[in-house]
Amino acid sequence: xxxxxxxxxxxxxxxxxxxxxxxxxxxxxxxxxxxxxxxxxxxxxxxxxxxxxxxxxxxxxxx
Amino acid sequence: xxxxxxxxxxxxxxxxxxxxxxxxxxxxxxxxxxxxxxxxxxxxxxxxxxxxxxxxxxxxxxxxxxxxxxxxxxxxxxxxxxxxxxxxxxxxxxxxxxxxxxxxxxxxxxxxxxxxxxxxxxxxxxxxxxxxxxxxxxxxxxxxxxxxxxxxxxxxxxxxxxxxxxxxx
Numbered sequence: 001x002x003x004x005x006x007x008x009x010x011x012x013x014x015x016x017x018x019x020x021x022x023x024x025x026x027x028x029x030x031x032x033x034x035x036x037x038x039x040x041x042x043x044x045x046x047x048x049x050x051x052x053x054x055x056x057x058x059x060x061x062x063x
Numbered sequence: 064x065x066x067x068x069x070x071x072x073x074x075x076x077x078x079x080x081x082x083x084x085x086x087x088x089x090x091x092x093x094x095x096x097x098x099x100x101x102x103x104x105x106x107x108x109x110x111x112x113x114x115x116x117x118x119x120x121x122x123x124x125x126x127x128x129x130x131x132x133x134x135x136x137x138x139x140x141x142x143x144x145x146x147x148x149x150x151x152x153x154x155x156x157x158x159x160x161x162x163x164x165x166x167x168x169x170x171x172x173x174x175x176x177x178x179x180x181x182x183x184x185x186x187x188x189x190x191x192x193x194x195x196x197x198x199x200x201x202x203x204x205x206x207x208x209x210x211x212x213x214x215x216x217x218x219x220x221x222x223x224x225x226x227x228x229x230x231x232x
Contacts, residue, residue, distance in 0.1 A: 026096035029156035032228065039098050 002037045006060050009053045010035075023052040094160040102157035110148030117143055132197030139206055146210040153217050156225070165222050172215040179208035 010020050010031075017035075021028045024045065033039035034049075041049070046061050053060065095103060117140035125136055152158040159165060183204035190199055 025093070025161070027099060027156065027159075027161055029225065030096050030098040033098060033156075042097055045097060 001063070003035050003060070006049065006053075007035045009055050009060060013053060015053075020049070020052060024048040095157065096161060099155075099157040099161075102155035103152055106148045106151035106155065106157065109151050110144045113147040114140060114144030130193065130197055134200060135198045135203045138200075138203035142203070142207045142210050146214060149214050150217050153214070153221050156221070158218070165218075169215060169218060169222070172211055172218060176208050176211035176215055179204050179211065183208055 010017070015023075017031045018028045021031045024031075025048070026045065030039065030041075034041055046057055050057055050060055121136060121140065125131065125133060131139075149158065159168060183201045186201035187199055187205065190201070192199055192202065
């Protein structure tokens, strides 16, 4: 399932996928896969993404 | 054992130790992220299964096509397994390390593929395709070089599609 909340949180900060990827230490393709719903990140990566975007886990990843 | 060989081995061991402790000072570095590690695991699985199937069919193929020869046949099996791994890793965006530049990898693949192809074709023209009724080992070099160039094609295609995706994102 697509993660549109992640995409909009990233867009709200005017961040590209590459910039977010660099901030959390993964490849751009991994961020793309998470946004498209093709990959479920580990909790460690979820926390890193939340920190980079200034959001909580619930706001970005809870369904 | 020759004194100079022992000295060279000791020197190589010393260099290895220096490198090891220097790398430890740098701290742990993840060459691949978690998704890439998972994807590479799948690629290793497919490569291994390909190799296993080749080994399973090896005897039958050698009986049907004895002119291939066991040496060339073995190299072709290995080549197929490695190519399946590489292509799978590329298609799943798990081939390049996190901070590795695609240009460098593409250049190495092109150099390896074209160089191997050139050497293989040159040797085949000089020594002939068949040696004692079986394929010249250079035929395996040509086949491996073609695989490397095929890998390069897949790599470039993926790289340019990713760039388009990057621009859209």
